[in-house]
Amino acid sequence: MHRNSKFERRLLWGIMIVLLSAGIGSANQTTGDTAVRICPNGASPMDMVMDKKHTVYTACAQTGEIFCSTFGGKTVLYATVDETATALAVDHERIVYVGTQSGRIFAVRLDGRIDEVYRGTQRIVGIGIDRDAGLHIAMEDGTLVRVPAKKRLDSQP
Numbered sequence: 537m538h539r540n541s542k543f544e545r546r547l548l549w550g551i552m553i554v555l556l557s558a559g560i561g562s563a564n565q566t567t568g569d570t571a572v573r574i575c576p577n578g579a580s581p582m583d584m585v586m587d588k589k590h591t592v593y594t595a596c597a598q599t600g601e602i603f604c605s606t607f608g609g610k611t612v613l614y615a616t617v618d619e620t621a622t623a624l625a626v627d628h629e630r631i632v633y634v635g636t637q638s639g640r641i642f643a644v645r646l647d648g649r650i651d652e653v654y655r656g657t658q659r660i661v662g663i664g665i666d667r668d669a670g671l672h673i674a675m676e677d678g679t680l681v682r683v684p685a686k687k688r689l690d691s692q693p
Contacts, residue, residue: 583624593632595621615644625663635660651690654683
């Protein structure tokens with residue numbers, strides 16, 4: 537399994553602390569840290585992941601919209617899935633995986649294409665990706681499922 541460097545872990549925790557302590561969408565008046573609104577119209581973000589280029593992806597559960605942002609840059613709509621988003625993951629190729637309440641997982645590729653890669657029967661509560669591009673999926677009932685890359689729906693003829 538790919539392990540993040542100490543720097544990446546600290547950076548991710550720093551970003552999460554900034555977002556939570558600054559009240560997403562405002563600047564923290566005490567420290568001067570920058571914060572950006574990552575979901576429009578007061579919608580709540582449900583998960584956040586960072587790729588190897590430090591791009592942050594987040595999903596708004598209510599709308600199924602996936603946003604992409606960098607600090608010092610702007611937040612843009614990256615993709616939309618037509619379901620309630622419940623979990624996110626990003627792999628080494630910067631493909632964003634979106635788990636849904638219905639038990640499906642979609643892969644959002646850099647070219648904008650969205651493919652269904654897994655179809656389960658329960659709400660997805662977590663997604664992990666191993667070094668072989670296999671998906672580790674946590675289900676609502678506590679079941680953990682591993683789907684090898686060859687067995688994903690997007691790899692079928």
